[in-house]
Amino acid sequence: MSNATVAMQEPSERRGKVFSMINRASGWLDAFGFSWLVPILKLAAGDSPKEQMQELKRVLLIPLLGISLFLLAWTVLAPTVKTSLGAVPGPAQVWTQAGALWDDHVREREKAAAFYQRQDDRNAKLIEAGNEDKVKFRQYTGKPTYIDQIGTSLLTVGLGFLIATLIAVPLGVASGLSRTVNGAINPLVQIFKPVSPLAWLPIVTMIVSAAYTDPSDWLPKSLLISAVTVTLCSMWPTLINTALGVASVDKDLMNVSKVLQLPTYKTITQIVLPSSLPLIFTGLRLSLGVGWMVLIAAEMLAQNPGLGKFVWDEFQNGSSQSLAKIMVAVLTIGIIGFLLDRIMFALQKAFTFGASR
Numbered sequence: 001m002s003n004a005t006v007a008m009q010e011p012s013e014r015r016g017k018v019f020s021m022i023n024r025a026s027g028w029l030d031a032f033g034f035s036w037l038v039p040i041l042k043l044a045a046g047d048s049p050k051e052q053m054q055e056l057k058r059v060l061l062i063p064l065l066g067i068s069l070f071l072l073a074w075t076v077l078a079p080t081v082k083t084s085l086g087a088v089p090g091p092a093q094v095w096t097q098a099g100a101l102w103d104d105h106v107r108e109r110e111k112a113a114a115f116y117q118r119q120d121d122r123n124a125k126l127i128e129a130g131n132e133d134k135v136k137f138r139q140y141t142g143k144p145t146y147i148d149q150i151g152t153s154l155l156t157v158g159l160g161f162l163i164a165t166l167i168a169v170p171l172g173v174a175s176g177l178s179r180t181v182n183g184a185i186n187p188l189v190q191i192f193k194p195v196s197p198l199a200w201l202p203i204v205t206m207i208v209s210a211a212y213t214d215p216s217d218w219l220p221k222s223l224l225i226s227a228v229t230v231t232l233c234s235m236w237p238t239l240i241n242t243a244l245g246v247a248s249v250d251k252d253l254m255n256v257s258k259v260l261q262l263p264t265y266k267t268i269t270q271i272v273l274p275s276s277l278p279l280i281f282t283g284l285r286l287s288l289g290v291g292w293m294v295l296i297a298a299e300m301l302a303q304n305p306g307l308g309k310f311v312w313d314e315f316q317n318g319s320s321q322s323l324a325k326i327m328v329a330v331l332t333i334g335i336i337g338f339l340l341d342r343i344m345f346a347l348q349k350a351f352t353f354g355a356s357r
Contacts, residue, residue, distance in 0.1 A: 031346040033338070036060035089324035094331070097324040103248045105145035112140040144305050150332065156223050160230025161288055168235040168287070169280065172242025173268060176276070180345035182243060193236040197229050197294045201301050204228045222304040229298040234291035240284025245276030281348035288344055292337050307333060 014219065026038045039056040044048060071091050078088040089097075123135045144152070175182040208225050215221045249272055257267040273280075299308025311329050314322040 027349060031344050033194040037110050085318060085323045086320055089327060093324045094327045097321055098328045101146040101328060105147045107144045108142050111142055115140045149310045153295060156226045156304060156306055157230055157291050160227035161291050163231040164235035164287055165238060168238035172239045173246050176246025184315050189236060197233050197297050200229050200232045201298060218356050220301045225302040226298040226304040230291040230295050233294040234287040237286035238283035241279045245279030246272055249275045277352045281352060285341055285344040288340055292340060296333060
């Protein structure tokens with residue numbers, strides 16, 4: 001083989017390796033919502049420009065066009081709608097209030113840092129003077145900022161989703177393996193699945209208030225009420241999909257486990273769960289979406305200091321900036337919901353082989 005031929009093959013091999021790396025990364029980029037990077041990377045690597053431009057148009061330019069048209073319609077139509085709080089704010093006013101909320105958060109963190117610095121300085125002087133018994137440590141009690149409220153909502157939905165998963169997955173496995181259990185559970189699922197969080201909340205509030213009489217600082221009563229309400233509303237998709245996934249496991253695999261006389265726990269952990277993971281993750285994604293949607297209503301009524309309470313307080317406040325702040329919250333809720341779904345989809349791809357979009 002001539003040197004010229006070898007020289008021509010080396011760039012081709014390198015290009016092939018680059019394309020292989022891009023193709024391997026494309027699944028993860030898609031899982032996290034960055035599928036538009038794939039055609040850009042392939043263009044940079046020298047792939048068919050026409051084909052990649054068509055793909056870039058489909059995954060990036062058309063969505064951007066849709067968002068631009070939405071923003072344009074919002075900008076034009078918003079001032080024409082008058083409410084008790086004034087005209088509906090446009091994108092510019094909403095962006096301004098988002099910046100103001102962030103500035104409030106930064107100022108509050110600076111106040112907290114100054115408070116702890118003064119406390120440390122005072123305690124250091126007391127220790128130097130030999131008055132260790134007078135040293136005190138207090139928590140900063142400033143108001144929660146918008147960022148703090150986002151954190152509270154994420155903690156609440158995470159707790160509710162965790163409880164829902166711990167209940168729904170075992171019940172779904174039992175229901176999928178046993179027709180008797182399925183027959184017992186199915187009527188309850190059909191009855192309770194459509195119940196609104198607004199109906200659950202008074203019951204949950206009374207039960208939690210009666211049972212949780214000594215609330216701890218890290219788990220306030222309002223947070224637990226909201227989390228349990230999220231659990232009761234979000235567990236059903238996971239339960240149903242888990243039962244369906246388990247019931248759909250290849251009968252030959254189940255027969256093999258019987259022939260080998262595998263213990264029940266080994267049959268479940270080594271055959272049933274791995275085979276039903278795709279449907280279980282589909283249920284988890286649906287449950288997390290339902291839980292995040294339910295959370296806002298639960299926080300409004302339970303007065304849990306999260307995004308739901310923020311929306312309610314701004315509605316009650318009735319200032320000229322309130323409507324814009326509520327819209328900031330609406331957009332925040334939507335963006336976080338999208339990110340949570342992408343995280344669950346990435347986990348699905350990591351743990352299963354048949355994840356689909």
